Amino acid sequence: xxKDYKTVNIPSDLYEKIEERLEGAGFDTVSExxxxxxxxxxxxxxxxDEEVFTEEEEEKVKERLRALGYLD
Amino acid sequence: MKCFVMGLDxxxxxxxxxxxxxxLPNIRKILENSIYGPMRSCIPAITIPxxxxxxTGKTPGELGLYGFRHRKxxxxxxxxxxxxxxxxxxxxWDYIGKKGLKSILVGVPPTYPPRKVNGYLVSCFITPDSSxxxxxxxxxxNEIEKVAGDYIFDVVFRKDxxxxxxxxxxxxxxxxxxVIRYLLQEKEWDYFEFVEIGLDRIHxxxxxxxxxxxxLYEEGKYRNVIRDYYRLLDKEIGKIVNLLDExxxxxxxxxxxVKRMKGAFAINQWLIQEGYMKVRNPxxxxxxxxxxxxxxxxxxxxxWAWGGYYSRIFLNVKGREKKGIIKKTEYESVRDELKDxxxxxxxxxxxxxxxxxxxxxDIYPVAKGDKPxxxxxxxxxxxxxxxxxxxxxxxxxxxxxxxxxAVHSEYGVFSLKLPESNSGRTEISIYDFAxxxxxxxGLKEEAVKLRGENExxxxxxxx
Numbered sequence: 182x183x184k185d186y187k188t189v190n191i192p193s194d195l196y197e198k199i200e201e202r203l204e205g206a207g208f209d210t211v212s213e214x215x216x217x218x219x220x221x222x223x224x225x226x227x228x229x230d231e232e233v234f235t236e237e238e239e240e241k242v243k244e245r246l247r248a249l250g251y252l253d
Numbered sequence: 254m255k256c257f258v259m260g261l262d263x264x265x266x267x268x269x270x271x272x273x274x275x276x277l278p279n280i281r282k283i284l285e286n287s288i289y290g291p292m293r294s295c296i297p298a299i300t301i302p303x304x305x306x307x308x309t310g311k312t313p314g315e316l317g318l319y320g321f322r323h324r325k326x327x328x329x330x331x332x333x334x335x336x337x338x339x340x341x342x343x344x345x346w347d348y349i350g351k352k353g354l355k356s357i358l359v360g361v362p363p364t365y366p367p368r369k370v371n372g373y374l375v376s377c378f379i380t381p382d383s384s385x386x387x388x389x390x391x392x393x394x395n396e397i398e399k400v401a402g403d404y405i406f407d408v409v410f411r412k413d414x415x416x417x418x419x420x421x422x423x424x425x426x427x428x429x430x431x432v433i434r435y436l437l438q439e440k441e442w443d444y445f446e447f448v449e450i451g452l453d454r455i456h457x458x459x460x461x462x463x464x465x466x467x468x469l470y471e472e473g474k475y476r477n478v479i480r481d482y483y484r485l486l487d488k489e490i491g492k493i494v495n496l497l498d499e500x501x502x503x504x505x506x507x508x509x510x511v512k513r514m515k516g517a518f519a520i521n522q523w524l525i526q527e528g529y530m531k532v533r534n535p536x537x538x539x540x541x542x543x544x545x546x547x548x549x550x551x552x553x554x555x556x557w558a559w560g561g562y563y564s565r566i567f568l569n570v571k572g573r574e575k576k577g578i579i580k581k582t583e584y585e586s587v588r589d590e591l592k593d594x595x596x597x598x599x600x601x602x603x604x605x606x607x608x609x610x611x612x613x614x615d616i617y618p619v620a621k622g623d624k625p626x627x628x629x630x631x632x633x634x635x636x637x638x639x640x641x642x643x644x645x646x647x648x649x650x651x652x653x654x655x656x657x658x659a660v661h662s663e664y665g666v667f668s669l670k671l672p673e674s675n676s677g678r679t680e681i682s683i684y685d686f687a688x689x690x691x692x693x694x695g696l697k698e699e700a701v702k703l704r705g706e707n708e709x710x711x712x713x714x715x716x
């Protein structure tokens with residue numbers, strides 16, 4: 182199935198900078214490059230959201246919240 | 254205009270404005286030149302989400318934050334703990350940051366992990382400990398440690414060593430105010446907000462020594478601890494005021510109030526007795542046990558509950574919970590029936606309770622995220638809910654998980670002192686705070702938008 186696309190605008194000078202980097206980065210088009218970068222950024226944000234506490238930290242926080250009466 | 258906001262967690266109007274005010278010269282001087290009065294908290298009136306409701310002008314439903322913990326989707330057991338990354342709505346500092354105005358935030362829950370802000374941030378008591386990065390920018394941590402040594406985020410109050418606790422709270426608060434004074438003098442800011450959690454801890458730990466109406470009232474050497482702590486706050490606030498220029502607006506706020514706890518009600522035990530919950534290992538109920546220790550027979554269980562200052566009730570719904578049994582078509586009637594049953598719970602001696610049950614989708618413009626099916630204020634919060642079980646009676650004179658003498662109440666405090674002299678009394682809702690501050694700081698459009706939406710947010714009244 183063909184993918185659905187939407188157009189976004191970016192400043193021309195940014196576009197040109199990306200164009201210069203295409204070959205070295207192994208991309209054919211600016212759109213491919215931008216899509217890749219945005220996906221990376223978004224997934225790192227999502228990760229940040231999920232893994233705020235390490236397991237040990239989460240236990241520590243839970244223990245304290247329990248002792249404070251928030252988790253009874 | 255610059256704004257300095259002093260957050261005193263759980264400060265109730267009764268104590269701050271009346272009972273103690275004659276002994277608080279600095280706060281009295283602020284109030285004499287302020288518009289002030291009670292501020293109605295959000296539902297639930299709990300530290301998280303209340304401080305963020307105040308800062309964003311949004312309800313818990315819009316924030317998708319209903320307390321400190323939430324269940325992961327529809328799990329029976331898995332939970333997540335609230336933290337700063339879960340706040341998706343803009344707070345005062347986000348709005349003003351876009352206009353290039355700078356903020357300093359100290360201890361506003363939840364601000365751990367520290368997120369980027371146009372200014373400086375020291376995170377709140379959700380921070381695991383002082384070994385992690387708790388500031389924005391991260392280099393600020395070194396400065397904090399130079400000023401205050403090992404920074405203290407919180408104390409655990411539910412223990413019997415009261416003298417040690419007093420020492421710890423005083424130490425924590427004095428360090429925090431040292432940091433606050435340092436930041437307010439050394440850094441650039443337009444908006445400054447701090448939250449001191451120590452007051453809430455002192456209220457919970459020492460209320461029965463102070464309130465003669467408390468059912469466990471004890472006379473003795475701890476009688477004046479709460480009063481002394483207010484005096485400590487007053488002294489520290491006085492030092493801050495001396496450092497502020499006359500063109501800075503000063504606000505004192507709290508997230509909710511506090512009142513005596515009448516007891517804790519074992520809500521899961523009650524659900525079992527009433528037939529709403531079935532367990533396969535009933536022998537475990539002969540002594541104290543936690544909900545997680547129960548072998549719940551989900552194929553025959555209608556509802557279960559979480560305890561705390563308020564109770565969250567979850568229904569076992571077919572297609573939503575893994576072993577759900579309530580058909581979607583029966584959901585409303587089952588929920589209404591359980592609500593009626595909860596509202597008919599009476600006190601130990603048959604006294605009538607003023608219990609309130611809220612459905613999330615009824616009290617917010619939208620109820621996002623992992624919401625409970627019902628939110629319950631047993632006897633209007635006078636009774637805590639105990640999620641634990643194995644008691645002879647459902648009515649526990651003391652808290653189930655360590656000493657705690659106080660519960661939350663629906664009204665916190667609000668005061669605002671403006672450079673031009675004006676004074677008087679008012680009553681506002683927690684949702685009015687963000688638009689008020691944005692307006693003061695020149696963000697009229699954003700303020701008008703939030704204020705307009707407030708008609709929806711303030712629809713639900715307590716009574």
